[in-house]
Amino acid sequence: MDIPVPGMGNHEISPIRFLSTSASDWRPERGMVQTMESQVQIPAPPQPLIRNCVSCGRSISWDANVCSYCGHDYRVQIMMGPPPPPRTLKPVIGGVLIIIAALLALGMGAMAMTMDTQQVQDAGVDIPEGMTAQDLQDVLNFCGAILLVFAVIAIIGGAFALGRKHFWLVVIGGVFGIFGIGMVIGAILSLIGLVLVAVSKDEFS
Numbered sequence: 335m336d337i338p339v340p341g342m343g344n345h346e347i348s349p350i351r352f353l354s355t356s357a358s359d360w361r362p363e364r365g366m367v368q369t370m371e372s373q374v375q376i377p378a379p380p381q382p383l384i385r386n387c388v389s390c391g392r393s394i395s396w397d398a399n400v401c402s403y404c405g406h407d408y409r410v411q412i413m414m415g416p417p418p419p420p421r422t423l424k425p426v427i428g429g430v431l432i433i434i435a436a437l438l439a440l441g442m443g444a445m446a447m448t449m450d451t452q453q454v455q456d457a458g459v460d461i462p463e464g465m466t467a468q469d470l471q472d473v474l475n476f477c478g479a480i481l482l483v484f485a486v487i488a489i490i491g492g493a494f495a496l497g498r499k500h501f502w503l504v505v506i507g508g509v510f511g512i513f514g515i516g517m518v519i520g521a522i523l524s525l526i527g528l529v530l531v532a533v534s535k536d537e538f539s
C-alpha cells in the first residue's frame with residue numbers, strides 16, 4: 335500500500351511501499367525515522383516488462399521492435415501501410431469512352447426498333463424472300479432490345495469506372511459497349527476505354 339509521507343513532496347520522491355497493509359498500523363508517535371527503518375521495504379528491482387508476441391505467442395520484451403523468436407516486425411503496424419497509387423484520369427477517360435459507346439448502342443437499338451421495311455431497304459439491307467413486314471419488325475425489335483440491354487450494362491460499367499469502383503463490372507460493361515454503331519465506332523471507343531481501365535486497375539477499389 336502506498337502511503338504519502340507527511341512533510342515530503344510526493345511529487346519529488348518515489349512512492350514508498352510499506353509492509354503494513356492498513357493505515358491503522360501507522361504510528362506517528364514512534365517517530366518517522368524509526369517507523370521507516372522498521373517498516374519500509376526497499377522495492378525489488380522492477381521486473382522487465384513482458385508481453386506475448388501476437389504472432390507466435392512467446393514472451394518478448396515490451397518495447398521490442400521485432401520478435402526475437404519469429405521475426406514479427408511490430409514497426410510495420412505503426413506505419414500507415416503502403417501509400418495509395420497516384421490517381422490518374424485514365425479510369426475517367428476510359429469510363430467516358432465506354433459510356434459514349436453505350437449511348438451509340440442505345441441510339442442504334444432505338445433506331446432498329448423504329449425502322450420500317452422501307453427504311454431497312456433504303457439502308458441497303460436485302461430482306462430475305464418470304465419475310466413479311468411483321469417478321470422484319472419482330473427481328474428489328476428483338477435486336478434493338480438486345481442492344482438496349484447491352485447499352486445499359488455498358489453505361490453502368492462506365493459509371494463505375496468514373497468512381498474507380500468494381501473493376502470487373504467495368505470490364506464487362508466495356509465488352510458490352512463494343513456493340514455500338516456498326517460494331518465499329520462502338521468497338522473502337524470501348525476497346526480504348528477498356529485499355530485505359532486495364533492499365534489503371536490499381537486505382538480501383
Ligand SMILES: [Zn+2]
Pocket residue numbers: 387388389390391392401402403404405406
Ligand atoms: Zn513472435
